[in-house]
Amino acid sequence: MRRGIFRKLLSNLFSPVRKALAPPPDEKGARGENKIAGILRSYCKPPHERVVNDVILMDTQTGRSSQIDHILICARGVFVIETKNYSGMVCGSDRQREWTQVLAYGNTKHRFLSPVVQNATHVRLVRHILQEKFPVYGLVVFAQGNIEHIQSACVCAPYSVPERICTLSAGKAALTAAELDKIHSRILLHKNSYGVTKQEHMAHIRKLQQDLSSGICPRCGKPLALRHGKYGSFYGCSAYPKCKFTKPVR
Numbered sequence: 001m002r003r004g005i006f007r008k009l010l011s012n013l014f015s016p017v018r019k020a021l022a023p024p025p026d027e028k029g030a031r032g033e034n035k036i037a038g039i040l041r042s043y044c045k046p047p048h049e050r051v052v053n054d055v056i057l058m059d060t061q062t063g064r065s066s067q068i069d070h071i072l073i074c075a076r077g078v079f080v081i082e083t084k085n086y087s088g089m090v091c092g093s094d095r096q097r098e099w100t101q102v103l104a105y106g107n108t109k110h111r112f113l114s115p116v117v118q119n120a121t122h123v124r125l126v127r128h129i130l131q132e133k134f135p136v137y138g139l140v141v142f143a144q145g146n147i148e149h150i151q152s153a154c155v156c157a158p159y160s161v162p163e164r165i166c167t168l169s170a171g172k173a174a175l176t177a178a179e180l181d182k183i184h185s186r187i188l189l190h191k192n193s194y195g196v197t198k199q200e201h202m203a204h205i206r207k208l209q210q211d212l213s214s215g216i217c218p219r220c221g222k223p224l225a226l227r228h229g230k231y232g233s234f235y236g237c238s239a240y241p242k243c244k245f246t247k248p249v250r
């Protein structure tokens, strides 16, 4: 018990120092992405298996851009990979839309959209540009390996990426060299064809977050209103039923 208090005190005492020494979030994220890109590259058998990093695709249904960290094109299928560089303890499962990050020995909690849900959109966009029925799978890799409290077959630590690729694609027919080349060229064709740069995509995301915090629906621009439903209170778009955007009350 005493030990816990002492640890908490120490942690609070050093947290400004740790913050000052820690790399900025963008840089940290990029480091995580580089690490996973390296693992995926070493998994590939050239010349037909490949990794395409940093693909920005436009969702023609919603008009929103999505940034995909990596697409692995290998004999076992097409793997759409999202890298997360969260530290601390992360809790979540396939049944939850929002996951929780716990930091500073439980002092700080941060909720975020499930990366499995986020990556499902990416998988849909990749399926759409490939047109043909190729096997496409979604995989979320936690760069720091902190997945003990996550229940999802689509999430793994860096060291288990090859094993997870195997499990996800079990029993499915392998892609031929010609198919791999075809998929690669389709992805390259769409990679930046929308003229959206990574900076523009990030600016777009920041604007959506600003809208949300100022009570504006990020989907249609109408004000959000507090609603009370069967499962508790939430924010819903005032343009409902035309717009079905909702956001939980924190």
Ligand SMILES: [Zn+2]
Pocket (backbone or CB within 6 Å): 217, 218, 219, 220, 221, 222, 237, 238, 239, 243, 244, 245
């Ligand atoms: Zn709306």
